[in-house]
Amino acid sequence: MTDFAIDRRDLLLNGVASVAILALGGLAPAMAQAGPDTLENYKPVYFDAAEWAFVMAATDRLIPADGEGPGALATLVPRFIDRQLAGDFGKASRWYMQGPHDPDASPLFGFQLAQTPAEIYRIAIPEVDAHCRTTYGETFAALSDADKDAVLHDLETGEVDLKTVPAADFFAMLLANTKEGYFADPRYGGNHGMQAWTYIGFPGARASFREWVGQQNTPYPLGPVSIGGERA
Amino acid sequence: MARTQKKVDAVIVGLGWVGSVMAMELTAAGLDVVALERGPDRKTVPTFAYPKIADELRYAVRYELMQRPADSTVTIRHNTGQTALPYRRLGSFLPGTGVGGAGAHWNGLLWRPNAEELRLKSYIDERFGADIIPDDMTIQDFGVDYDELEPYFDRFEKIVGVSGKAGNLNGAIMDGGNPFEAPRASEYPMPPLEQTYDAVLFAEAARNLGYHPFPKPAANASQVYTNPYGMQLGPCNYCGFCERFGCLNYSKSSPQTCVLDALYQRQNFEYRTNATVLKVELAPDGKTATGVTYADAKGEEVFQPADLVILAAFQLNNVHLMLLSGIGPPYDPATGAGAVGRNYAYQMTGATSLFFKNIDFNPFVGAGANGVAFADLALSQMDFAKNGFIGGGYQSSQQTNGQPIHHLPLPDGTPAWGAGWKKAVGEHYGHSMDIVLQSTNMPYRDAYLDLDPTYRDPFGRPLLRMTFDWRPNELKQAQFFKEKAAEFGREMGADASSSFYPDGHYDTRVYQSTHTVGGAIMGTDRQTSAINRYLQSWDVHNVFAPGANAFPQNFEYNPTGMIGALTLWAARAIREDYLANPRPLM
Ligand SMILES: Cc1cc2nc3c(=O)[nH]c(=O)nc-3n(C[C@H](O)[C@H](O)[C@H](O)COP(=O)(O)OP(=O)(O)OC[C@H]3O[C@@H](n4cnc5c(N)ncnc54)[C@H](O)[C@@H]3O)c2cc1C
Ligand code: SF4
Numbered sequence: 001m002t003d004f005a006i007d008r009r010d011l012l013l014n015g016v017a018s019v020a021i022l023a024l025g026g027l028a029p030a031m032a033q034a035g036p037d038t039l040e041n042y043k044p045v046y047f048d049a050a051e052w053a054f055v056m057a058a059t060d061r062l063i064p065a066d067g068e069g070p071g072a073l074a075t076l077v078p079r080f081i082d083r084q085l086a087g088d089f090g091k092a093s094r095w096y097m098q099g100p101h102d103p104d105a106s107p108l109f110g111f112q113l114a115q116t117p118a119e120i121y122r123i124a125i126p127e128v129d130a131h132c133r134t135t136y137g138e139t140f141a142a143l144s145d146a147d148k149d150a151v152l153h154d155l156e157t158g159e160v161d162l163k164t165v166p167a168a169d170f171f172a173m174l175l176a177n178t179k180e181g182y183f184a185d186p187r188y189g190g191n192h193g194m195q196a197w198t199y200i201g202f203p204g205a206r207a208s209f210r211e212w213v214g215q216q217n218t219p220y221p222l223g224p225v226s227i228g229g230e231r232a
Numbered sequence: 233m234a235r236t237q238k239k240v241d242a243v244i245v246g247l248g249w250v251g252s253v254m255a256m257e258l259t260a261a262g263l264d265v266v267a268l269e270r271g272p273d274r275k276t277v278p279t280f281a282y283p284k285i286a287d288e289l290r291y292a293v294r295y296e297l298m299q300r301p302a303d304s305t306v307t308i309r310h311n312t313g314q315t316a317l318p319y320r321r322l323g324s325f326l327p328g329t330g331v332g333g334a335g336a337h338w339n340g341l342l343w344r345p346n347a348e349e350l351r352l353k354s355y356i357d358e359r360f361g362a363d364i365i366p367d368d369m370t371i372q373d374f375g376v377d378y379d380e381l382e383p384y385f386d387r388f389e390k391i392v393g394v395s396g397k398a399g400n401l402n403g404a405i406m407d408g409g410n411p412f413e414a415p416r417a418s419e420y421p422m423p424p425l426e427q428t429y430d431a432v433l434f435a436e437a438a439r440n441l442g443y444h445p446f447p448k449p450a451a452n453a454s455q456v457y458t459n460p461y462g463m464q465l466g467p468c469n470y471c472g473f474c475e476r477f478g479c480l481n482y483s484k485s486s487p488q489t490c491v492l493d494a495l496y497q498r499q500n501f502e503y504r505t506n507a508t509v510l511k512v513e514l515a516p517d518g519k520t521a522t523g524v525t526y527a528d529a530k531g532e533e534v535f536q537p538a539d540l541v542i543l544a545a546f547q548l549n550n551v552h553l554m555l556l557s558g559i560g561p562p563y564d565p566a567t568g569a570g571a572v573g574r575n576y577a578y579q580m581t582g583a584t585s586l587f588f589k590n591i592d593f594n595p596f597v598g599a600g601a602n603g604v605a606f607a608d609l610a611l612s613q614m615d616f617a618k619n620g621f622i623g624g625g626y627q628s629s630q631q632t633n634g635q636p637i638h639h640l641p642l643p644d645g646t647p648a649w650g651a652g653w654k655k656a657v658g659e660h661y662g663h664s665m666d667i668v669l670q671s672t673n674m675p676y677r678d679a680y681l682d683l684d685p686t687y688r689d690p691f692g693r694p695l696l697r698m699t700f701d702w703r704p705n706e707l708k709q710a711q712f713f714k715e716k717a718a719e720f721g722r723e724m725g726a727d728a729s730s731s732f733y734p735d736g737h738y739d740t741r742v743y744q745s746t747h748t749v750g751g752a753i754m755g756t757d758r759q760t761s762a763i764n765r766y767l768q769s770w771d772v773h774n775v776f777a778p779g780a781n782a783f784p785q786n787f788e789y790n791p792t793g794m795i796g797a798l799t800l801w802a803a804r805a806i807r808e809d810y811l812a813n814p815r816p817l818m
Contacts, residue, residue, distance in 0.1 A: 062649040069658045089294065096301035096320040098687060109308060110741045111321040175649055183636040184289035200661035202596055202636050205286035207471035207480065209597040216429040219592045227283045
């Protein structure tokens with residue numbers, strides 16, 4: 001991505017929305033049309049302000065803007081996570097949630113927590129922020145990139161003790177949801193403008209490749225389409 | 233009090249491959265048949281229609297078409313000393329629900345087992361001596377031989393419509409097919425699928441390494457085809473949304489594309505959806521079933537009387553229903569007594585991804601059963617004494633779904649997040665190919681299924697409990713094949729690789745296969761099997777239980793070819809023998 005993306009990210013993280021700047025060059029046509037589709041304009045349906053600040057800051061480190069390819073913020077991953085938590089996924093409506101629960105079970109037995117994903121985010125985020133205040137004197141969102149990365153690493157390896165939910169379980173869920181939001185069809189609110197698909201060369205919902213089977217070592221020439229009919 | 237429905241000749245529990253094919257066979261014999269399916273109705277249109285179906289998150293990640301653990305699941309533990317925990321969220325295996333069952337969202341690899349695998353105990357005794365089998369390894373013969381089943385494999389392949397190349401046609405070894413397969417009476421119904429580039433490279437490397445590669449038998453149509461039921465398939469378009477999805481193109485063989493519309497035309501067939509069978513009801517003497525009790529969509533209990541009960545609810549559910557209904561004595565691992573629950577087994581799988589900077593594989597161009605395999609290391613070709621494990625497997629290329637959320641292989645050592653991860657997905661997506669392993673899993677005295685003492689389903693019934701872990705025999709086997717895959721990497725000059733092969737305890741989180749088998753196994757001795765060689769309960773003679781539950785151990789190939797053949801074999805026994813004189817057939 002261009003420097004533009006980095007500027008834009010700073011704006012987003014600092015909460016300074018500027019539609020004028022966003023309308024400048026560098027946007028795919030699908031994105032430009034979707035003018036109001038920005039994180040600044042988005043009102044979270046599940047997260048409160050502090051949670052939203054954490055999720056914005058954390059996903060921005062999990063898939064950062066720098067280097068080739070879009071970051072989590074440019075692809076509106078936080079919006080995806082917010083909507084997922086407000087829906088069936090957040091409620092664990094498909095999962096078996098009856099007790100007794102054994103949160104100390106070996107990870108090999110998979111998800112064993114008593115809380116739904118929506119509850120896990122709600123409990124874990126203030127606990128992560130509390131940890132950050134104790135250790136660094138600021139909430140997660142206010143830390144430097146290096147300190148954010150250190151905190152995420154400590155969550156990942158379980159070195160932080162979150163009291164209510166195992167840190168590594170929360171991290172694993174956050175990371176999985178972030179990647180889902182990056183690569184899922186845009187209908188779910190992330191992968192904005194199909195930028196993540198364009199970046200890696202996945203043609204999205206095209207789903208018809210009969211004549212490409214025998215084409216050996218030839219890059220597929222077309223960009224992605226989405227379920228909703230967007231093209232990029 | 234349960235409401236009672238009009239009595240029918242046969243009630244079928246579940247409408248997947250087994251239920252739908254059994255319904256065709258029994259209605260053809262003139263029986264009035266009702267199928268009860270716990271899940272929703274599903275038809276190609278609207279359920280699998282484009283573009284809605286091309287949705288990785290919904291179908292491949294959130295498992296829209298699969299069993300919801302909230303409604304039905306199992307508990308799992310590694311050994312009898314542990315407290316089993318619920319399989320709360322799907323991972324290692326993905327049981328189906330709804331009309332078509334897992335047959336709607338499978339890949340479509342349609343194999344036959346090796347002849348040796350159906351009489352494994354006898355084969356090992358003859359070839360290596362009984363002493364080579366460890367004490368706790370409870371290998372058995374199926375009780376039916378390959379030659380007896382051949383006509384049923386053949387017919388099931390014609391119903392399903394398989395694209396492939398015979399390797400052994402009536403004893404003559406054919407170029408381009410699997411030279412190690414057991415003799416088949418006819419060619420595959422369709423020629424093999426055209427292969428993607430990864431398969432071309434894999435086949436070349438396999439030949440260089442001295443193996444005999446052949447196209448995998450695919451229930452994805454390579455051309456137009458009409459099956460014996462008059463159902464039509466059109467050629468697969470390699471849509472890349474096959475495994476975990478229903479086919480948008482009438483190309484993947486499924487109950488929907490191969491059976492159901494023919495079945496629905498029969499006046500003596502009826503099916504009810506959202507009908508969860510809770511229990512098989514037995515006559516006071518316990519020797520016959522009187523029908524089944526199910527919960528309808530409103531949760532009300534309904535009794536469906538029937539002269540014949542077919543359990544076609546999938547391996548795990550068949551065993552669960554038998555245990556809940558008291559059909560046969562439950563297995564006790566401490567004494568070895570009782571047969572229901574005995575010999576649960578799984579499939580040892582693994583995968584190696586090879587990375588090539590300069591090759592574009594277009595991984596989104598994929599069919600469910602696309603790829604090339606070799607069977608030089610099949611169980612029938614292995615020297616167990618030399619290898620130090622009892623087992624075998626096949627390895628193959630497989631380009632089925634290049635969907636980036638759940639299938640984006642990255643080289644070992646790649647960071648899981650951050651700038652390094654993002655750079656890696658950009659560099660490696662589209663530049664890797666997979667070599668997958670499917671291999672045998674032997675049964676063990678304390679790998680079994682029973683009822684959980686603690687956890688219950690929404691109907692208040694105890695969950696099925698699975699006690700299972702990998703044993704040294706299988707772990708050694710996995711490492712053996714991992715090394716074979718690494719040889720491919722060297723032969724092909726891969727830039728990097730990554731792999732997953734179980735090397736410790738069973739991990740319930742990682743998808744490995746839905747090839748759960750055993751628990752209500754077939755055999756010729758009622759002490760050591762729950763159903764006889766005709767898939768009939770030894771104890772309740774009007775209950776038949778076709779499915780992977782019948783396998784005494786797992787062979788290396790995907791199960792459905794065998795499941796289909798056993799269904800037709802059981803149907804023949806019912807039609808030609810049982811109906812005229814209902815009784816224990818053995
Ligand atoms: C992702 C995936 C890929 C696969 N790929 C392959 C492959 O390539 N090759 C291969 O050979 N096999 C494959 N399999 C396995 C294959 O799908 C099964 O072997 C096959 O579908 C089994 O058929 P069945 O009729 O026994 O069970 P199912 O297809 O599972 O059908 C059983 C039906 O019974 C219903 N049922 C269960 N309990 C009840 C109840 N109490 N009351 C009423 N109804 C009930 C279920 O809802 C279901 O619809 C795959 C499976 C999965 C999940
Ligand atoms: S890959 Fe072929 S068989 Fe599979 S779903 Fe797509 S069109 Fe159907």
